[in-house]
Each structure stands twice: as C-alpha cells, then as structure tokens.
Amino acid sequence: MGEIVLKNVTKKFGNNTVIQNLNLTIKDGSFTVLVGPSGCGKTTLLRMIAGIGPQTSGTVSIDGRDISEVAPGDRGVAMVFQNYAIYPTMSVYENIEFGLKNNHIPKDQRKKLVDDACEKVGLQELKDRQPNALSGGQRQRVALARAIVKQPSVFLMDEPLSNLDAKLRVQMRVELIELHHKLKTTFVYVTHDQIEAMSMADTIVLMNDGKIMQMDSPRKLYRDPDNLFAARFIGSPAMNIRKFGKEEYILGFRPEKGIISTQEPQGCYRTSGTVVAKEDLGSEIHYSVRDMYDDVSVIRSEEDDITVGEKVWIGAKPENIYLFGNDQLRIREDDPRYPDLCRQVLALQ
Amino acid sequence: MKKKTTNTQESEKKYKANWKEKIKPYLYIAPAFVGIGLFTIYPVIKVLIWSFQKVNQLDTSKTKWVGMKNYSYLISNSAFQKTLLNTLIYTGGTLAIIMTCALILAFWLNKSQGHLTIFTQGAAFMPHVISSVSIALVFSMMMNPSFGLFNKVLTAIGLPASPWLTSSSTAMPSVVGVASWKAIGYYCLIIIGALQSISASIYEAASLDKAGVGVTLRKITIPMISPQLFFVIITMTIGSFKVFDTVRLLTDGGPNNATSVLVYYIYKQVFWESNIGRACAAGIVLLILVGILTIIYFKLLSKRVHYQ
C-alpha cells in the first residue's frame, strides 16, 4: 500500500549538491526513521517524498506509482511539521477539516472523519479552540489529527517531538508507536536524536552528508555497524575508539562492554590510564579514563570502589572489539586482515 | 535604650533609601511628561476651550464665550461643508488607490527574490522618504499645463492635454494621484513585511491539504496579515484626514476651494481670517473624527487576537 522507492534522486540548491544519486526503498507498513546529524539530508529526503521540496533529478514512487511530478496534495501523503504548521486563524476543527474540504468531501462525511481523528489523538474537548489557546503538546496533536484524517498511504514526520518538553516527548513517543500499530500505515520519521530513532524504528536509515551510511534494524545497527560513523553515532555514550598500527587502523569498544579494573585484565585488549571523572548515575557509573596516548575512554560499570585520580586498567574482550580500516569501513571476521589485526590489538599497550 | 535608637535610625535610613528608590522612576519619566503637559495636554484643552469662544488675540480680556456658535457656523457653512467633502473624497480616493496598488505590488514582489526585486522595493519606497515639498514641486512642474512633462507626453502621443491642478474638476484627482504615488511604497513594504512573517511551512501544509491559490489567499494569507492590514487602513485614513502639506504646496486649496481640506481650513482660519474660535471648532471636528477611527481600530484589534 505504501512502499516508497527513491531511485537515483539528486537534490541541488543552486550550485550546491546536497544529495547525489541516492537510492532508497522504504518498506510498506514500516516505521522507518531517517536519522543523522544536522545537514545530513534527512529532512531534504522527507520533503522530496512529500513533494514540497522536489528532487532535481531522479524518481520517487509510492506503491509502484511514479509521483515524481505529482503535486503534494495528490500524492496520498500526510506530513507533520517540526513547528506543526497549524493554521493560526482557524479553529482546531477547521484545521483538521481543511484538507477534506479542499478535496470536496461532503459535510457529513467530513464530520465523521474529523471526529474520528480527534478521538484517536484525544482532542475531542478542544475542537472549537483557537491554536493560540493550545499548549505545545495539544498543537502537536492537531497536526497529527490533520495528518490522520487524510487516511494517507504514507505518514511523514519531521522531528515532530523536538519542540516538546522531555516528559511529553517520551509520552508522545509511545503514542506514536501505538498509532503506527493501529493504522499499519508506512511511517517515515526524521530525527537527529539517535535514542529516539533506536526506540521507535523498526528500520533505521542512518545518513551523513547526503549519503546513506547504513540501513538496518536498530539491533543490527547497534551490534553490527558497517562503518565508523554508524558505530559512533549509535549508542550513548559513544563508542570508544583508538588508532593503532602503521596503516592507522581503528579499534573500538562500547562503554557498556568495557572493563575497568585495578588489576591488569588478561586475554583481551587493555591499556592503562588515570581516572579523570566519575559520574554516578544511580543505576550505573561512568568512568572517564585518560590513557597514556591522551585518549579518553568512557566505561560504564557497576563497580563503585574506583576513585578519581586512581591508576586503572581499561580494556575489552576480543568479542566486543570492533575493527575499522583507515577508510572508516568495518573489518569483520571474514576479512583476511582480521586475524592479524586481532593479534596486534591484543599485543597493544 | 540604646538599641531602640539604633533600630529607629536604621529603619529611618532604610525608609529614606527606599523613598529615593521609589521616586527614581517618576523622576526619569518626568521630563517626558513635562513635554506632554506643555505641548499636548495644555494645547488640546486650550483648543477645546477656544472652540467655544470668540477669541480676541490682541486683547485677551475681550475674549468671550459663545457656546456652540462656532460649531453651528461650521455646520451651516457651505465652504466648510465643501472642505469636509473634499477631505472625504481625498481620503476615499487615496485609500482605494493605495490599498489596491500596495496589495498587488506586495503580493507580486513577495513572490520573488533577487536583486531586482529588492531594487524595485527600494524604488517604490523612495518617494516616502523625500519631502512633500520636493515632490509637490516636481509634480507641480510636471503638471504645468503649458510646459509640464505630462502634457508634453500626452500631446506627443496624440492625447488631449489636461488642466491637471488648474481646473476644479481635475485638481482633486491630481492631488490624490500625487499623494497615492508618494505613499504606495511605504504601505507596500509594510504588507510585504507582514507576508514574510508567515512561515513557509504553513504554505507547505496547505499544499499538502490540496489548497488552491484562491483558497490559500482567502483562508490563510489574508487572515494572517489582517492585523497589519487593519493597521495600514486605519493609519492611512487618519493620515488622510490630517493632510496639509501636499494640498498647500500643489494647489493652495484651489482652484476655488476644489482641494480645500480640513487642516487647510483650520490653517486659513488661524492665519488669514484670524478666527481662532472657529479654527479650534474645526480642529475639534478633526479630533473627533480621528478619535472615532482610533477607537474603531482598537476595538477591531482586540477582537482579532494576536496569534503568532
């Protein structure tokens, strides 16, 4: 119903090429999150699907139908904007009804659809309110209802939660996931927050600089990154990395899999350093350790007896070490260089 | 015994310091209010009083109260009636021309960017910053029936020449034309400013809602700029009631009072007829008109709540 295919799309702003020959297939019914740092092109991509920022070249299809030249209102997509973009001079009801009116839906059918959408997002009591009398969270629901009422094949969302306070954000996250389960429509969701991406998506499209760095399930992205960028973008605190070898290979391990001890650990990568910071978060403790190469690693541990300034050993077991070439691509076990690099890592100081 | 005195001394000190602090804001705004008292409150009261008097400038003891006499004179006086009518025609004419041109120009120039667009905006605004004196002189010259540019061009392309400012039938339209020309750019840019305050995502949402050009204009754009539109209409109207410079400099109220407007009438009554009472009565009429318009504006403004 709502499979999206972008083929060889390029987007130029004047002489500036932001996206070059990108190919992407978003599965029907998925909750796909486009995530990446500012300027990576995720919002540009979203707007291409919506038709409000059309591609410079290439094609966009929904469900096999080429919509590259089709007007936004005819694509069967709905969008929730970051600043909600609800019409300030219309009531909540009129806001939601607006698109239906323009599509010449008869009045009683409109009423049913609007009431339905309001119920789905909990706006029944606020139908006659003006937008300036609504809170941020309520405005967001109006934007959602306006999208739902269109019964689109694709829901597009551009950082819809970023203007809400932390508590509301978490609550809305759950509601959006529930909505997705209920409607079973394709959701394409843009965010810069990797935690949001990890918690909501069934598929993550990680982007950087106009390119797709990796597209996978959250689990796979976390456990098996394709490149250094993916490894460091996903996971908080970020993966600890260190360069080694003449050819500047990179090794990395996640803070949650790191070892910290006053005794030198055996049979794994280890190095020594001094604890420079200790953050007690209650459920766990984050140690920042500066080693002799002046790199700082963060280790998550449940051990409490280590103090700041103490000399410690940090390290990681071989199965928790990730290796990357100086081209930033991941070196996996099937790579010929793998065994030798492992030996080098274990021999490091 | 000693403690008590110290406490009192301390609280006295505090009281004095507090007193100084409390007085400060009033001191800071005092000069401004001196100005308002002297040059606004006092004059307005004086005008009100004089409007009910027959004022003798040379011997103030001979000034006497005449009640509504000045007002009843004005109401029945055909010259004053013509003046009011002229003022209304001027106001209506400029309002219609300026609003139409400014709106069209604003929507058109708002759509595009680039240097030429900005240049055009700057060009349109230029007449507003130039003195009415300069503009009136240039247009007087161009509208000169014998040597003026306008008639030179008209006759060159085979059209009949116009008497422009020299005939009572064409004088007011000419004045309205010049005044409109001067003001269009100013109001156009205000409207452009209003249009640009509308976030682009609203229009994007509207396009996703399949809203056509007409619907977007009627239901989104115009309602969203309505505060500025009200402002423009009211400011323009009030300003038109107060017009003087352009009229004085282009036609001196003529020919035959064809362009005599309210403020011009007041001016003549003061400096030519030396009838202060009557001038003040006319002034109060002006004040009432301006007051009514201002109240209408604020009433309309409070209805349309601030949404952004």
Place this chain on the structure above:
Amino acid sequence: MYKVRKRIGSVISVILKLIVSFIFIFPFLWMLSVSLQSDAETQSMSLTLIPKTPQFQNYVNAWNSAPFPLYIRNSLLVIAGIVILQMLIMVPAAYAFAKMEFKGKNILFGIILIAFMMPIQIRFIPIYFMMSDWNLMDTLWPQILPHMTDAFGIFLLRQYFMQVPDELIEAAKLDKSTDLQIMWKIMLPMSRPGVASVILLSFVGHWNDYFWPLVMTNSDSVRPITIGVASLKATEGSLFWNTIMAGNMFLVIPVLIIYFLMARNIIKSFTYTGIK
C-alpha cells in the same frame, strides 16, 4: 516547453519590475534633468530628456536666490536640537518604562500613547501663541521644544530596552553602577539598532518637515530649508523651473544619499508597526 514558458515568464517579470521601478523613480530623474536644462529648453514644449549642455549655473542661481546657507544651518540646528533634547528625555523615560516597576506605570504609559494620537494640526494653534507670548518667534526654539516628547520614540526605545537581559543590569548594580552609567554603557549600546532607528527617523522626518516650520516661523532668519525651497516657486515664478528644480535638489540630495547608504535600515525603521 515548460522551460521556455518559464523563461518568457521571467523576462516579463523583469520588464514589469523595471517599469514599476521607473514609475517611482522618474520624477527624480526628471527633476535632475530639468535642473540642468537651459531656460529655453524648460520653456519650450519639446521633450528634452538630456539637456544639450548641462547648466550647472542653475544651481548657482538657485543658491543665490535665497539665503540657503542660512536655511540649511537652521535645518541642521533644529534637527540637532530635537535629537539631543529627545534623547535626553526619551532615554530615561524608556528605561523607566522598560526596566523599572512603579505604581501607575501602565496608566502613565497609556497617557503617552494617547498623547501621541493628538494631531499636531490642532495643537499648533495654542502652541503658536505660546511661543509668541514667550518671545521665541525669532529663535529656533518653536521648532525644537514642542517635539521634546516623541511618544513613538519612547515606545520604540522601550521595546529595545525590554530586550536587554535583566541579568546585565543586575550585574552592573552589583558593581555599584549608577543608573546613568547603566543607561549610557549598557542600554544604549545594546539597543543600537533601536537608537539608530529613532535618530534616523527623526533626522529624515525633521529635515523634510514643512507644516510645523511653516506655522512656527515668521522670518527668514529661522526658516529651514523646506520652507526656503517651497518659496522658490513664488520667487522664481513658473517660467524658471530649471532654477527651482536646482534648488529642489538641495532638499532632496542629502536624504537620497542617506537613503542609498542605508536603505535597508531606513525601510526597517520606517515600517516598524509594533505588530510582530
């Protein structure tokens, strides 16, 4: 096909913009042209767009036909007087309304706004007699004093002052700054665009002012340039438009120069409506 249509559309757009710009600019161009025409060219029915030999002599004639140095001096002195007086009065008032709490604050501000709406076209009558009674009619004061309280200026400055963070002022107070120092060293520098706006509006507005000087001056010794140029029409008569236009240029050029240098600022200042 679509690209061709787009191209034609943009050409038409360019032409239209040039036409519109021309409509608003040509009187000034014509003014320049006439100011350089010879008497014969001005008085004939033929269209001389570019005069055969530019007659700069017209400017000399215009300059000599009336005491222009005096007029310009008067204009500048009046403007300087107004700006200085207004700054002295407006800054403390705006500061008080923006950053201080006191009883009756809103009512007092409301009075200022209401006073703002009282037209000068009626206030001038008593003020004229006031100035006359105080024997000020041969001085520049009648053109300066009545403008001492500029409500719009107070309103504008107050808006800018309100945006200066309170913490800065509190920090200054902890440093034992006097209010004068706070106004001078913090509020004004941080509100530079607002102050510049006010001064710009004042300068252009009073340079161009016609009605007030007309009413408040009786003799050449205090007349500003607007009155001087306006009277050119009477002194020169309608045969010598070239000289009149040359004189007109004296009035127009300073503002045009400022406008070319600061168009964006000027437009921003002039079109401030207070509506966000």
